[in-house]
Amino acid sequence: MNPLAPPKYAIRLISALAAIAGIFLATGCSSSNSVSPNNNGFNNSNLSGTYVISISGTDVNNEGTEAFFALVGTITADGAGNIQGGTVDINDLNLTSPGVFPGQSLSKSAYNVNQDGRGSGTLITPVGTFGIDFVLTSSSHGLITRFDSGGSGSGTIDIQGSTTQGALTSLAFSLAGVDYSNGGPLGTVGAFTLNSNGNGLITSGLQDFNDDGDSAASGTTGANLGGSLILSSGTQGTAQFDSSLGDLAFDVWVIDSTHLKIIETDTASTGFAVSGDAFSQITAYTPGQLVFAVGGSDPGGEPFSAGGYVTTDVNGNLSVGFEDYNDAGNAEPSREFTGSCNATAPFNGGRCQLAMTGFFNLASFAAYPSSGGVLLLENDSNGNAVVQGTAYAQQATSFTVPGPFGLNLAGANPNGEVDDIAQFNATTATSNNMTGVLDENNIFGNPALIPGTALNGLYTPDTPATGRGSINIPTIGTNNGTLNLEYYVVNAATAIFIDVDSSANNAPQVGVGTFQLQNSSADGPAMAAGQSRISVLHPKVRAHGAFRHK
Numbered sequence: 001m002n003p004l005a006p007p008k009y010a011i012r013l014i015s016a017l018a019a020i021a022g023i024f025l026a027t028g029c030s031s032s033n034s035v036s037p038n039n040n041g042f043n044n045s046n047l048s049g050t051y052v053i054s055i056s057g058t059d060v061n062n063e064g065t066e067a068f069f070a071l072v073g074t075i076t077a078d079g080a081g082n083i084q085g086g087t088v089d090i091n092d093l094n095l096t097s098p099g100v101f102p103g104q105s106l107s108k109s110a111y112n113v114n115q116d117g118r119g120s121g122t123l124i125t126p127v128g129t130f131g132i133d134f135v136l137t138s139s140s141h142g143l144i145t146r147f148d149s150g151g152s153g154s155g156t157i158d159i160q161g162s163t164t165q166g167a168l169t170s171l172a173f174s175l176a177g178v179d180y181s182n183g184g185p186l187g188t189v190g191a192f193t194l195n196s197n198g199n200g201l202i203t204s205g206l207q208d209f210n211d212d213g214d215s216a217a218s219g220t221t222g223a224n225l226g227g228s229l230i231l232s233s234g235t236q237g238t239a240q241f242d243s244s245l246g247d248l249a250f251d252v253w254v255i256d257s258t259h260l261k262i263i264e265t266d267t268a269s270t271g272f273a274v275s276g277d278a279f280s281q282i283t284a285y286t287p288g289q290l291v292f293a294v295g296g297s298d299p300g301g302e303p304f305s306a307g308g309y310v311t312t313d314v315n316g317n318l319s320v321g322f323e324d325y326n327d328a329g330n331a332e333p334s335r336e337f338t339g340s341c342n343a344t345a346p347f348n349g350g351r352c353q354l355a356m357t358g359f360f361n362l363a364s365f366a367a368y369p370s371s372g373g374v375l376l377l378e379n380d381s382n383g384n385a386v387v388q389g390t391a392y393a394q395q396a397t398s399f400t401v402p403g404p405f406g407l408n409l410a411g412a413n414p415n416g417e418v419d420d421i422a423q424f425n426a427t428t429a430t431s432n433n434m435t436g437v438l439d440e441n442n443i444f445g446n447p448a449l450i451p452g453t454a455l456n457g458l459y460t461p462d463t464p465a466t467g468r469g470s471i472n473i474p475t476i477g478t479n480n481g482t483l484n485l486e487y488y489v490v491n492a493a494t495a496i497f498i499d500v501d502s503s504a505n506n507a508p509q510v511g512v513g514t515f516q517l518q519n520s521s522a523d524g525p526a527m528a529a530g531q532s533r534i535s536v537l538h539p540k541v542r543a544h545g546a547f548r549h550k
Helices: 524-532
Strands: 050-061 066-078 082-092 100-105 107-113 118-125 128-138 143-149 152-157 170-179 183-194 204-213 226-231 236-242 246-256 261-262 273-279 290-298 303-312 318-327 330-343 350-358 364-370 373-378 386-393 403-413 415-426 434-441 451-462 468-473 483-491 493-501 509-517
Touching: 050 082, 050 246, 050 261, 066 107, 066 118, 066 152, 066 170, 066 236, 066 246, 066 261, 082 118, 082 273, 100 236, 100 364, 107 451, 118 373, 118 415, 118 483, 128 415, 143 403, 143 415, 143 434, 143 451, 143 509, 152 246, 170 261, 170 364, 170 373, 183 226, 183 273, 183 290, 183 373, 183 415, 204 226, 204 373, 204 386, 226 246, 236 509, 246 273, 246 364, 273 524, 290 373, 290 483, 290 493, 303 403, 303 483, 303 493, 303 509, 318 493, 330 403, 330 493, 373 524, 403 493, 415 451, 434 493, 451 483
Parallel strands: none
Antiparallel strands: 050 066, 050 152, 066 082, 082 100, 082 107, 107 118, 118 128, 128 143, 143 152, 170 183, 170 273, 183 204, 226 236, 236 246, 246 261, 261 273, 290 303, 290 386, 303 318, 318 330, 330 350, 350 364, 364 373, 373 386, 403 415, 403 509, 415 434, 434 451, 451 468, 468 483, 483 493, 493 509
């Protein structure tokens, strides 16, 4: 066993994979309960081309030791059910030393896409084989989980584009993972500007860290950032962040000129393991209503999520905010809050230090606006709290109905990490207006892998319309037995949500996620572009957490 691996530790966040013992694969996500999927016109041809894949979550080895893992890279699908190859980076200290495996070639394997857009496949690498479960929203974008008996995780799959070094000028990023020196979660957000001559050097930058609840150590709040981000081709490259926590090295995978996936590649030397996203930087706030979702751990180290809506001015000051939260199964709705922005100078990175009033248990966030939303990191050094997420400018107050949707949830319950892929069709009916199928990986559940359970229930928008609403699935064939969500509409095609299943109903589950409109005939970038930039982070639990497997 790797000495850096933490004891029975599950860390929650959006998205990765690792080696396992004993593979379970539900081919085509076929239903063990004979649930018929919705016929929305999808098939194997909807997965065709080279895609950037990103998954992060928890690996479990034969001794039951849990470790953060991340997998980022590319897969090439032929549209006929075959993964022809690809290259991925894997970061997992449950594997053999050194726990970092860049440039792993994928062997040929199979995949299958159902008529409702849900699909499954196998990723075969030299260091391990992984099952995947996904739902396509178009031929350009999908949501994905790891689906095998050795761990779980969530992420995204996006058709790969390309960019040039000169097109990357200013970027904001959000990364999350683990600090193996203390066995706790690590989150970081920041922004930087690259040299205008195209050599990839960072000319100015700021970065915030939260290391297991400590965001003040070593000047890690709004600290200067140097280094580089250099493309070796139009589709990938490397980065180095010269930060207050040391020099961190990364591989970079290009989705397009405004969106990159990043994974750390020096875990063995630094003791850190993080992955995440970088987006085009924005230096001003769009006034109006924002919707947000954040996830992580509360000051006591228990899983926590919150979501809601709030009004911002052009300077990032917040008013008329309402927060729903779930703190280790204690779920409460519509708590009022406000926030004031202290902009950071002299770096023109749009960074705000948000001082919160009325936000449950958390006093401040570092906030960086980007094309992927306002990237948030709690940084008030409040106990063991580590909370990250994103706020988005709201463009609609209802999602498209009738319509088909793909869904991903990542979270935690008493059976450890839980990751769901689902598809549902929403109608305009006033009762039983959602019908679909859900696949779940609940790593210490009995069973852990639950493919093809019926997802039938009710969505109810707020009246008057705010973009907020609730989803109630009173009975579902998962270990938790129920599914209750509060959702927040970003635009007509996209909503984010938190899980509000509570201990009061003997079904505690904390989670965050998104559901997104499907179109089996849309294979251009226009539909996928907005959806691919939805990135929410997952609740995290420690060995002593109430939701940790015992």
